[in-house]
Amino acid sequence: MMTPPDHTGTVPEGEPETLAAEDDPAHSVTLSVAAVARRLGVAPATLRTWDRRYGLGPSDHTTGRHRKYAPLDVARLELMQRALLRGASSAEAAKYALASPVRPVRVGQALLTGGELDGASASAGGRGLRLPSANRRARGVGRAALAMDSAAVQTLLADAIEADGVVATWDEVVRPVMSALAARWDQSGGGVEVSHLVEECVLAAVLRATPVVTSPRNHRPVLLACMPDERHNLPLYPLAAVLAQRGIGARQLGAALPSDALAVAVRRTAPAAVVLWAQLPRYADPGVVTALPRTRQQVRIFAGGPGWERGVVPQPAERINDLASAADAVERAVC
Incomplete structure (x- = not known):
């Protein structure tokens, strides 16, 4: 639910910083459709749709003139975008933006030159991500990401993890x-x-959701590591978070761990299980698995990541797939 405006006429806490027009030396500056689209990280066509469907358009637009957005218009659009990022539908967000008291945002000259966001580049293009079957939360994260709004991305991820x-x-x-x-x-x-x-x-949000396991259920640790030269280690963090939430102690060894360093870690910790992640097929080297040192107690070895899908997973390693089944397999092995 969006926070409605209070009866005092003030802008709800957390909304865009605004200035009264008389205090803003740039209050008379207007922006083109392209400049506002770059500022918000949306397509110009989206702004035209919001104008046509919900009346959230440039206030000084008349027939035969170019569409120019005043600071007050931009403020309402920013309210709508924040509502969308929090999960409101387009109609709900527009109703909220139109009903909320706003004051003109500060509009600097940089916005007129297209230098306000990296999103102004041709590579970003202001177009949305293709998420045809994704849920509302994923679409919100996608919009916030394209707007380079890291605070909104983290907030949405934290809300999703909590829910x-x-x-x-x-x-x-x-x-x-x-x-x-x-x-x-x-x-x-x-x-x-x-x-x-x-x-x-994602890393920040997952780390916040990872409790510190002071009394683990497993007597010997679980080692989480990437294959040598594999630098894509992000998927190991949600696995560590799920294991920690289940009371299983795991130790992250990071990306691109050399095979000799992995061998040293196995000897020193005598782990109950080792998870070796390969995102790309060229890093899924069976020789790394077979070269792991022998220990007195059995070590369960798991090969995870899409890099192993078409490769050979040598014995005694076991293939793990999605996050849920991986956590279940590790939990059964060590507890």
């Missing part, structure tokens, strides 16, 4: 958004900065 848990958030929100960003990069070669922003936000 649905780490597994559902990873499978239904994070993976669809990351897949859409990867498809965007394949098609246009752009959006790398958005992917990095999302990864950092």
Whole structure:
């Protein structure tokens, strides 16, 4: 539910910072459709739709003139976008933006030059992510990501984890958004900065959801590591979070762990289980698995990640797939 405006006429806490027009030296500056679209990280066509359907358009637009948005118009659009990022429908967000008291936002000259956001680049293009079958939370994260709004991305992820848990958030929100960003990069070669922003936000959100296990159920630890040269270690963090929530102690060894360092870690900790992650097939080296040192007590070895899907998983390693089944398999092995 969106926070309604209070009876005092003040802007609800957390909404865009605004200034009274008489205090704003740039209150008379107006923005083009393209400039406002870049500011919000949406397509110009989206702004035209909001104007046509909900009346959220430029106040000084008349027939035969170019559409120019005044600071007050931009403030209402920012209210609508924040409502959308919090999960409201377009109609609900528009109703909220129109009903809320607003004051003109500060509009600087930089906005007229297209230098306000990386989203102004041709690689971003202001277009949304392709998330046809994704849920509302994933679409909200996608919009916030394209707007480079890391605070909104983290807030949405935290809300999703609190409501649905780490597994559902990873499978239904994070993976669809990351897949859409990867498809965007394949098609246009752009959006790398958005992917990095999302990864950092996911990492922060998952770490906050990972409790410290002071009295683990497993007497010997679980080691989580990437294969040598594999630097994509983000999926290991939700696995660690789920294991920690189940009272299982795990130790993260990070990305691109050299095989000799992995061997040393196995000897020193005598783990109950080792999870070896490979995102790309070229890093799924069976020789790393067979070269692991023998210990007095049995070590269960799990090979995870899409890199192993077409490769050979040598004995005694076991293939793990999705996050939920991976957590279940590790839990059964060590407890």
